[in-house]
Amino acid sequence: MAVSKDDQLKDLLNSDQFSIAAYLNLALYDEDDQQQRMAELALQLQMQTQSCHEEIGKIGAELQAILPRCSADIGRVGVGLEGLRIDAASLLESTTMETSEGVSSSLETLGILHALEANLQRSKEILTAAATWDATLSSIAPLLAQQNISEAVNALAQLENGERALRGMPNPEEREEAIAKVRQQVSTMLQPQLKHALANMSTRLAPLQQCVTLYSKLNKMDALKEEYIKNRPSGLHKSWFDFKMAYDEQDTDKVASEFTTWLPAWYENVLSFMSEERRQSTTIFGTALVPGTLVKVLWECFRPLLSSFQSRLENIYSSDPARPNKGSFDSICTLYESTLQFLSLVYESVANCWIDITESGVVPEDDALNLYRDLSHIFIQVLAPFSAYQKNLSILEAQYMAGHTEPVAKQIQQAVMTVSSSDFESLQHATYNLQNMAHFIFPLAEGSLGRFELLNAGYGPTKALSTIDHVLSIHADELTMAVKSLSAAMAADEKQLVTSFDDSHVLCTLGVLKVAGTFRRNLKALEKKTCDRLRLLRERIETHGSRVKGIEDTAGSLSSKKAFTLPDSLSLVEIDSIVTKAVCGKIEGLTTAATALQRLIDAEDNAGRLFVEADEATQRLMKSCQLFIHDVCSSIPRQYIVEMSSMSSWREGSESATDTSYGILPQPYINHIGEHLLALVQALEPFTSDREALSLANDAMLGLRDIALEPWRDFVLGAGYSVESSTSSWSPGSNVIEEIMEGTCFIGLTLGGSPIDDDVEAGSDDLTSEEALKTAFCDSWLDVVGLSVTGRLLDRIVHIPSLSSKGCDHLSADLNYLVNVFSALGITGHPHPLLGHISVVAALDGTSLSEQIQARDRSDAVGGFLYVLEMHVAKLRGIF
Incomplete structure (x- = not known):
């Protein structure tokens, strides 16, 4: 067809x-006209195209109507499947499987249905996201244009949910790029709104809460919190920089006073601000985020100010040892302590907040260990402006204390410049001033010790104590030089002193003992206080070391959040330990510091000395005071003894009528010496009536007898006895000169008897303790003056060129008189055995003396010395 x-x-x-x-x-x-056919074909093609477009639109509308229904059906199926799953689970719990031949068909069906539900749910999400993606994306631009940021954020959240649902589908890059672009646009538009909300949050919190909601949906809470924290303490920053310090180099005390007064008030404002922040953070961010927010806000309070803080400290007192300082180092320590106190209070505030939240059942975002570490880090950073002072403490202390001691050193020098032997009032005024300035250095030393405890907390104790030791020794040496100046002034015109000498001179010069006694007593008290402080610092370092080790062990455990218990408070000492370990512990570790402290403590416990240099300077001060008093008290005997060896009476050749009738009388020089020694008792006693003065003076009496060794050394050498060659003959480790001066070695070997001691000791039993102290003090000075006079007299005797028979009689009479004087004084150890011995040797005739010398046992050291002495006297007499 x-x-x-x-x-x-x-x-x-x-x-x-x-x-x-x-x-x-x-x-x-076709054979028809081609043009006509072309027109017909074009018309038909247009009609067909229109028909296709209408059909496509119709199908699209049907699909758009069907998809929601499909989605709803899938949801209902999902609900049904969920019910089936729950029923199946109930059946499994109530039914005992009789055989284990395999999984029943019912369970297999349920498994299939469950898988089907999951697949349908996933399909629903994908279909819904695909269906709404374009519409949602296109709706955002108008929302942004209308400044409807809230809806734009909701749309963005919907896009992100859709993007997650469509993962695995084609073209993921396009979806991600679109979301990133929208997110950037929304964030840009949110920024001005956030800044406006932050600027007005003191009056209205609603806009800020809205921003929190929007940023939370955008998952940008970190950015919001960063802006919030940065903006929050702006008022505190403004008040900090509004305070202007007057940088006056001429009045640094005023600068320091203004800042030390202002800073605690600013800290009070920060504490009030932190309390308010706790309430506000709870409202804005929720309870769980409050502790972490408080910590970050606290750090932001100080972060922009630290360089300014350090600059202000430097203007009060520079931490650079190379720069001259006129300010107060104590002000730096006051500010440091104020900051420690503030940090202790702010820690307690944050810790209590965290504890309250955990006790309420809410889990904070930051665990206890991290919170403790963050706060510890903030403590170190806030106190960082003081770190240079902590590292250079020893050098700064030396400079600071030198600045205080130099003016006093000048005052000490000026106090003794106008003293003369003829002006008793000037001497009295000088000794009084020295007493007042003796203890000046010790409050300064205790202050230095306190600064070491505060700023270094036990690290580097050797350097710190060495600095204090050096300053103490310098002050003691200044006092020593002043006392020596007094002694030189009195000795400059000794004849005038002898002429005007009276009891008041003795009383006044004894006052310098209070200078040395005050210094020595204060030094001992300072050493005890220092040792007690060192013990506390060692315990403090060991305690902190244990805490640090516990935290490290906790951090290394798997359950660190549960194992660590946040302390509810930290004391100033505990915070200081955290900071000093971070600063000073880098130079000297915990173990090294504790060992150094223990070594110093052991030295003190074993009767050692913490301040060796100062102790040696104290010995020098005591010796200078003792010598000054000795020189004044023995000035009259010394004046008469100095010319004694050249007197003509030693060479007299015949006896006068007076001598024949009445015997040989003591010569005038020895009478003056005896009278002075007897009068010295009355001169010493008034000083002992002041109990406090006596107590201080007794503290400066150590080694008093040593000042009498010099004349005895001259005597021994003048007698021709070689100490160096005969040392081995004496007791091992003994001082030959000291043993000869003591005189006990001569008992039973000398002529003329021994000192009478028994009666003195017996009489002392009836004295009260106070009276015994007074008597002991007077006897000590009578003893040393007596030893000195005896030694000087014996030295002058051995330097007499020659002795005639008459001269021997004079010498024997003089010595017997002096023996009687010492016996009358009743001082233990006096008169010295050699006085009576030389008196007898001088009185012996030539034959008897020769026999005595020949019979002398020279096998022991004492006998050898007596032999040399007797031979020397015999030579003076011309016997040998």
């Missing part, structure tokens, strides 16, 4: 093999 051309054209148009070229070729094959 023949097919018409129209039918062929229709068939070709409906065929899957349709092409425009084939259709036109078939249509043009």
Whole structure:
């Protein structure tokens, strides 16, 4: 059957093999006019195209209507499947499987249905995301144009959910790029709104809470918190920089006073701000985020201010040892302590917040260990402006204390410049001033010790104590030089002193003992206080070391969050320990510091000395005071003894009528010496009536007898006895000169008897303790003056060029008189055995003296010395 051309054209148009070229070729094959056919074909093609478009639109509308229904049907199927799953689970719990031949068909069916539910749910998500993607994406631009940021954020969240559902589908890059672009646009538009909300949060929190909601949906809470924290303490920053310090180099005390007064008030504002921040953070971010937010806000309070803080400290007192300082180091310590106190309070505030939250059942975002570490780090950073002072403490202390001691040293020098032997009032005024300035250094030393405890907390104790020791020794040496100046002034015109000498001179010069006694007593008290402080510092370092080790062990455990208990408070000492370990512990570790402290403590416990240099300077001060008093008290005997060896009476050759009638009388020089010694008792006693003065003076009496060694050394050498060659003959470790001066070694070996001690000791039993102290003090000075006078007299005797028979009689009479004087004084150890011995040796005739010398046992050291002495006297007499 023949097919018409129209039918062929229709068939070709409906065929899957349709092409425009084939259709036109078939249509043009007709014999009709080609132009007419072309018009007809074009019209038909247009009609067919319109029909196709309408059909496609209809199908699209049907699909759009069907998809929601499909989605709803899938949801209902899912609900049904969930019910089936729950029923199946109930059946499994209540039914005991009788056999283990395999899984029942019911369970297999349920498994299949469950898998079907999951697949249908996934299909629903994909279909829903695909159906709404374009519409949601296109809706965002108008929302942004209308400044409807809230709806734009919701649309963005819907896009992100769709993107997650469509993962694994074609073209993921396009979807991710679209979301990133929208996110950037939304964030850009949110920024001004956030800044406005932050600027006005003091009056309205609603806009900021809205921003929190939007940023939370965008998963950009970290960015919001960063902006919030950065903006939050702006008011505190403004008040800090509004305070202007007056940088006056001429009045640094005023500068320090203003800042030390202002800073605690600013800290009070920070504490109030932190309390307010706790309430506000709870409202804005929720309870769980509050502790972490508080810590970050606290750090932001100080972060921009630390360089300014350090600059202000430097203007009060420079931490650079190379720069001259006129300010107050104490002000730096006051500011440091104020900051410690503030940090203790702010820690308590944050810790209590964390504890309250955990006790309420809420789990904070930051665990206890991290919170403690963050706060510890903030403590170190906040106190970082003080670190240079802590590291250079010893050098700064030396400079600071020198600045205080130099003016006093000048005052000490000026106090003794106008003293003369003829002006008793000047001497009295000088000794009084020295007494007042003796204890000046000790409050300064205690202050230095306190600064070491505060700023270094026990690290580097050797350097710190060495600095204090050196300053103490310098002050003691200044006092020593002053006392020596007094002694030189009195000795400059000794004849005038002898002429005007009275009891008041003795009383006044004894006052310098109070200078040395005050210094020595204060030094001992300071050493005890220092040792007590060192013990506390050692315990403090050991306690902190244990805490640090516990934290490290906790951090290394698997259950660190549960194992660590956040302390509810930290004291100033505990915070200071954290900071000083970070600063000073880098130079000297915990163990090293504790060992150094223990070594110093052991030295004190074993009767050692913490301040060795100062102790030696104290010995020098005591010795200078003792010598000054000795020189004044022995000035009259010394004046008469000095010319004694050259007197002509030693060479007299015949006896006068007076001598024949009345015997040989003591010469005038020895009478003056004896009278002075007897009068010295009355001169010493008034000083002992002041109990406090006596107590201080007794503290400065150590080694008093040593000042009498010099004349005895001259005497021994003048007698021709070689100490160096005969040392081995004396007691091992003994001082030959000291043993000869003591005189006890001569008992039973000398002529003329021994000192009378028994009666003195017996009489002392009836004295009260106070009276015994007074008597002991007076006897000590009578003893040393007596020893000195005896030694000087013996020295002058051995330097007499020659002795005639008459001269020997004079010498014997003089010595016997002096023996009687010492016996009358009743001082233990006096008169010295050599006085009576030389008196007898001088009185012996030549034959008896020769026999005495020949009979002398020289096998021991004492006998050897007496032999040398007797030979020397014999030579003076011309016997040998």
